[in-house]
Every structure is written in C-alpha cells, then in structure tokens.
Amino acid sequence: MKNKILFVLILLFLISGSIPLQSQQSFTLKKDIVVAEGEVQDNIVTFGGVVHINGRVKEGVIAFGGEVIITGEVEDVVLGFGSIITLEPTARIRGDVASIGGTLIKKPGCIIEGDTIYFKTSEDITKLFEEGLRGFLSVSLIPLLLIIKLISVFIWFLLALLITAFFPRQISYASAQIRKSFWPIIGTGLLSIIIFSGLIIFSALLSLVLIGIPILFALIIIGFVIKIFGRVILFYFFGESLINAFGKGKISPLLAVVLGLILVSLVS
Structure with a gap:
C-alpha cells in the first residue's frame, strides 16, 4: 500500500507534466502575446514580453519582467516577477494574482476570485539586483550567511509558485x-x-x-x-x-x- 501511494504520486506528477506539451501553451522570450477576443489559450509563460489578454486563458499566466494587460478572463493564477500587471475593469481572474517585485494595477470593476499577493521590492533591493555583483559586495552591514539564506528562500519561493501554478x-x-x-x-x-x-x-x-x-x-x-x-x-x-x-x-x-x-x- 505504501509503495502504491508513492507510485501514484510520482505517476500523477509525470502525467501532469506532459499535459501542457499537448495543449495550446505559449512560451516566449521577449515577444508580445495577444489573446484576441473569443480566442482561448491554455498556458502563457513569457520572459520580458508584453501580454495582451482580451480572450480567455484556461490555466495560468506567468511573466518574468515585461507587462501583462488583462481585459478578458484567466481561469487560474496570474504570476508576475518584476512585471507590470494591469487588470482592466472587464478583467476576471478566477484564481490568485501574485506580483513579486513588480507593479500591480487593479482598476475599478476588475474581479479577482482568489487571493492577491503583492510584494513590491524597495528601491534599494531593486538597485542591488540591477547592479549585480558590485551591488551585492557593497552590502557590508548584512552578514554573508544571511544574504545566502535570503537568496535560498527567494529561489524556493519562485520554485514553489511555479510548481503550485501548474500542479x-x-x-x-x-x-x-x-x-x-x-x-x-x-x-x-x-x-x-x-x-x-x-x-x-x-x-x-x-x-x-x-x-x-x-x-x-x-x-x-x-x-x-x-x-x-x-x-x-x-x-x-x-x-x-x-x-x-x-x-x-x-x-x-x-x-x-x-x-x-x-x-x-x-x-x-
């Protein structure tokens, strides 16, 4: 019985991972995505592009940088990492909305049926990431171990959000x-x-x-x-x-x- 439980969990994980490959999933790098009115898309994952959703997304929207403008409907979660997320008055999100280190604009009339998670990074932290190693070494008052721990927590945070969005x-x-x-x-x-x-x-x-x-x-x-x-x-x-x-x-x-x-x- 124990082995069956473990087998079922692993099997569900593998099967679920193969489903998006068979669907109309959009994965782009610095490219605009437009879901026209009446159009249906499954998943959207973008790096640095601009996403216009006027139709319907059956699952989730994940954006790293760039901008997401929603006037239509998203069935699941909307995740933005350093992105500008704009929810127009006609937007309807049936899942959660999470904005990490970016900007979340909710216009009157938009509907979010799930939870809203909004972490807007301070200018100092944003500047630290933009300056890279030079900015990292300039933080002399923070113990190195604490910085490593924070980076580790942040990485796990990103992984947790991604996995939760898909599974x-x-x-x-x-x-x-x-x-x-x-x-x-x-x-x-x-x-x-x-x-x-x-x-x-x-x-x-x-x-x-x-x-x-x-x-x-x-x-x-x-x-x-x-x-x-x-x-x-x-x-x-x-x-x-x-x-x-x-x-x-x-x-x-x-x-x-x-x-x-x-x-x-x-x-x-």
Missing part, C-alpha cells in the same frame, strides 16, 4: 495523503531515502567502468525533481495546518504554499 491539484492531493496517513508516509519516505542513497552509491561505483555514469545522472535528476516537488508539498501541508489552527476555512494552494514557506524559513 495545484496534485499538491493538494499529496498533502491530504500526508494528513491521512502521516506515519506510513514518513516510514515510506525514510525507506525510499535509504534505497535511493544505496542506488546512488551503487551507480557511483559502476561509474568507474563508465556503465553507471548515465544511471548516476538520471538518479540525480530524479532525486532533484522529487526533492523540489516534495518540499513544495510540505510547504502546502504546513501552510494549510497553520490556517486550520486559526480556525480559518479552505484557502487556495498558492496562499497555503507561501505561508508554509514563510513558516519553514522562520523556523530554519
């Missing part, structure tokens, strides 16, 4: 399984770690004769993916538990993951 149902299901069968899941996880470590050592020994090199690389990649996905599930689990402790109702996966990340970061 909200899988994360919610996995968290429910932890709550339902906590100790069996812990036992299965520890056993899996022991077996996986043994496979790593075995493939490293096989690498001496070149046979184990591809196996070793494959195991490293699989372990990296499982670690990221597993940690995001824990973020969701702790965030949801925190909300339940205060007697609040059901919250969105995005907000639960963010709260869990903050809680784990503060504790660690």
Whole structure:
C-alpha cells in the first residue's frame, strides 16, 4: 500500500507534466502575446514580453519582467516577477494574482476570485539586483550567511509558485495523503531515502567502468525533481495546518504554499 501511494504520486506528477506539451501553451522570450477576443489559450509563460489578454486563458499566466494587460478572463493564477500587471475593469481572474517585485494595477470593476499577493521590492533591493555583483559586495552591514539564506528562500519561493501554478491539484492531493496517513508516509519516505542513497552509491561505483555514469545522472535528476516537488508539498501541508489552527476555512494552494514557506524559513 505504501509503495502504491508513492507510485501514484510520482505517476500523477509525470502525467501532469506532459499535459501542457499537448495543449495550446505559449512560451516566449521577449515577444508580445495577444489573446484576441473569443480566442482561448491554455498556458502563457513569457520572459520580458508584453501580454495582451482580451480572450480567455484556461490555466495560468506567468511573466518574468515585461507587462501583462488583462481585459478578458484567466481561469487560474496570474504570476508576475518584476512585471507590470494591469487588470482592466472587464478583467476576471478566477484564481490568485501574485506580483513579486513588480507593479500591480487593479482598476475599478476588475474581479479577482482568489487571493492577491503583492510584494513590491524597495528601491534599494531593486538597485542591488540591477547592479549585480558590485551591488551585492557593497552590502557590508548584512552578514554573508544571511544574504545566502535570503537568496535560498527567494529561489524556493519562485520554485514553489511555479510548481503550485501548474500542479495545484496534485499538491493538494499529496498533502491530504500526508494528513491521512502521516506515519506510513514518513516510514515510506525514510525507506525510499535509504534505497535511493544505496542506488546512488551503487551507480557511483559502476561509474568507474563508465556503465553507471548515465544511471548516476538520471538518479540525480530524479532525486532533484522529487526533492523540489516534495518540499513544495510540505510547504502546502504546513501552510494549510497553520490556517486550520486559526480556525480559518479552505484557502487556495498558492496562499497555503507561501505561508508554509514563510513558516519553514522562520523556523530554519
């Protein structure tokens, strides 16, 4: 039963990852995207481009830099990292809206059915990122370890938002399984770690004769993916538990993951 649970989780993850490849997903680099009125798009991921959504996006919109202008409808989350997000009066977002280090403009009449997360970076932090290494070294009053920790938390924050945007149902299901069968899941996880470590050592020994090199690389990649996905599930689990402790109702996966990340970061 334990192995079946682990197998189902991994299978759901792999199957879900293949779905966007078969759909009308838009992935661009510094290119404008226009979803015309009456047009339907699945996912939109852009780096530095301008996105005009006049029609409907069935899933999520993720923008790194650039600008997102929405007059139509987005079924899921809208994420902006250093982006300008403008919600026109006719805009309707059925999921969450998160703006990290950018600008969020909500005009009267726009509808956000989910949660709104808005972190606007200060000018000093923005200047630090723009100056790069020179700006990084100029911060002499902040301990180096604290800076490394903050960078680590920020990276996990980005990964958590991305994974939650694409796999909200899988994360919610996995968290429910932890709550339902906590100790069996812990036992299965520890056993899996022991077996996986043994496979790593075995493939490293096989690498001496070149046979184990591809196996070793494959195991490293699989372990990296499982670690990221597993940690995001824990973020969701702790965030949801925190909300339940205060007697609040059901919250969105995005907000639960963010709260869990903050809680784990503060504790660690």
